[in-house]
Amino acid sequence: MQSILAASFLNTPWGMAIFIILDIAVFILIAALNYRWLFKRLFDILFSAVFLAVFLPFFLIFLGVDALYNRTANAYRSLFEHTEYCGKKEKPFRVSVLSTERVLHDEAGALLPEEERITRFGKFLKGSGLKYYPMLALVFLGRMSFVGPVPMTAEDAAALAPERKVRFSVRPGFVSSLSRYGGEKLTYADMFEEDEEYVRHINLFRDLAFFMTRLAQKVRGEKSNNLGEVAKRSYIEACLAEGTLTEEEAEAIRRDVAERAVRRSSAAEEKKRFQERDMLR
Numbered sequence: 001m002q003s004i005l006a007a008s009f010l011n012t013p014w015g016m017a018i019f020i021i022l023d024i025a026v027f028i029l030i031a032a033l034n035y036r037w038l039f040k041r042l043f044d045i046l047f048s049a050v051f052l053a054v055f056l057p058f059f060l061i062f063l064g065v066d067a068l069y070n071r072t073a074n075a076y077r078s079l080f081e082h083t084e085y086c087g088k089k090e091k092p093f094r095v096s097v098l099s100t101e102r103v104l105h106d107e108a109g110a111l112l113p114e115e116e117r118i119t120r121f122g123k124f125l126k127g128s129g130l131k132y133y134p135m136l137a138l139v140f141l142g143r144m145s146f147v148g149p150v151p152m153t154a155e156d157a158a159a160l161a162p163e164r165k166v167r168f169s170v171r172p173g174f175v176s177s178l179s180r181y182g183g184e185k186l187t188y189a190d191m192f193e194e195d196e197e198y199v200r201h202i203n204l205f206r207d208l209a210f211f212m213t214r215l216a217q218k219v220r221g222e223k224s225n226n227l228g229e230v231a232k233r234s235y236i237e238a239c240l241a242e243g244t245l246t247e248e249e250a251e252a253i254r255r256d257v258a259e260r261a262v263r264r265s266s267a268a269e270e271k272k273r274f275q276e277r278d279m280l281r
Contacts, residue, residue, distance in 0.1 A: 028204075035204040044146055048139040059133045062125065066098060075102050075119050080134075084261065086157035088171045092264070093143040095151065098131045129218070135174060147207040148173025149195045150227065154261070156235035158253045159245065167195040170202065177206070178226050179214035186228025188238050 031039040063079070070076050076099035087093045100122025118126070125131040138144040144151070151172040157165075177198045178186065198206075217224070225231050229238060236253065239245035 032204045035207075036202045039204070040145065040202070040207070041142070044139050044142075047146065048136045052136045052140065055130070055133055055136075059130055062130050063098070066121065066125070069119075069121055070099075073119075075099075077103060084154045085151040085172065086154055086168060087143050087151075088168060090157060090165070090168045092154055092261075093138065095138065096134050098125055098133075100126050100131055127218075127221075132174070139174065143171070145171040145173045147175050147177075147210050149198060150176045150178060150191065150230060153234065154257045155254055158257050159236050159239060159250070164192050164195075166199050167192070170199055175211050175214045177210050178230075179210050179217065182226035182228060184225050184228055186226070186230060188229060188235055190228070191230055 031043075067079060070079060079099055080096045081099050083095050084092055085095055100119060101117040102119060103117070122131075135144065139146060148171050149167040152160075152167070157168070176182075177194055178191065181194055182191075217226075233241075236245065236250050240247065240250055
C-alpha cells in the first residue's frame with residue numbers, strides 16, 4: 001500500500017519536483033565532500049570543454065578580425081602574447097593569449113602603461129574575455145583550474161622562499177580568491193597569506209563564491225584592481241624595491257630560468273626528432 005502511494009505521489013508534479021530537488025541535493029553533497037580530490041578536476045574538464053565548444057565560432061571570427069586589423073594598423077608584433085608560468089608542482093607551462101596592447105615606450109625607453117598602449121579593439125577583446133579564450137584549453141588539459149592561486153611567472157617562482165611554495169600544491173586559476181579578498185593595497189605578502197588560506201580550505205562553495213564574485217564584477221564593468229601590487233610589478237621587482245634581493249641575485253635567477261627553458265626546448269626538439277625517426281623505421 002505504501003509503495004503504491006509513493007509511486008502515485010511521484011507521478012504528481014509536486015512529487016517529481018521534490019524528487020529532482022532531493023537528487024540535486026544529494027549530488028551537491030557528494031560533490032562537496034569529494035571536491036578537493038575529484039570533482040574540482042571533473043568540473044574543470046566538463047565546463048572548459050563546454051566553453052571551448054560554445055565560444056569557438058566567436059573566437060575564430062574575432063581572431064580573423066584581429067589579424068586583419070593588425071595587418072592594416074601593424075599594431076602588434078604578434079597576434080598572440082606568450083608567457084611562461086609555474087603550475088602545480090612547479091611544472092612550467094606556457095600561456096598564450098590574444099595581443100591587445102601596442103609595444104610603445106617613453107623617451108627613457110620604459111614601456112608605457114597598459115591603458116596607454118591598449119587598442120580600441122583590444123579593449124573589446126579583454127572586456128569580453130575572448131582575449132583569454134586559449135587558456136580554456138589549459139584548464140581542460142590540467143595545467144590550470146577555473147579557481148586557484150594567481151599564476152606566477154617562472155622567474156618570480158624561482159625567487160620564492162620554500163615556505164611560500166605551498167601555492168604550487170594546487171593548479172593556478174583563471175580566477176583567484178583575491179577577486180573577493182584582494183584590493184588596491186594588496187601586497188605580495190598578503191597574496192602569499194591568502195594562497196596558504198586557499199590551499200588549506202579548498203571547497204566547492206568557496207570556489208563558486210570566488211568565481212561568481214569575479215563574474216559579477218565583469219558584468220557590472222568594475223575596473224578595480226583586486227591584485228594591488230601583484231598587477232603592477234613582478235615579485236622580483238618588489239623584492240629589489242624592498243632590498244630583500246640584490247641586482248646580482250635577480251640577474252642570476254633570470255639567467256638560470258632562461259638556461260632551464262633552453263634545456264627544455266632542446267630536450268623537446270630531441271624527443272620530436274627521435275619520434276620522427278621511430279616513425280620512419
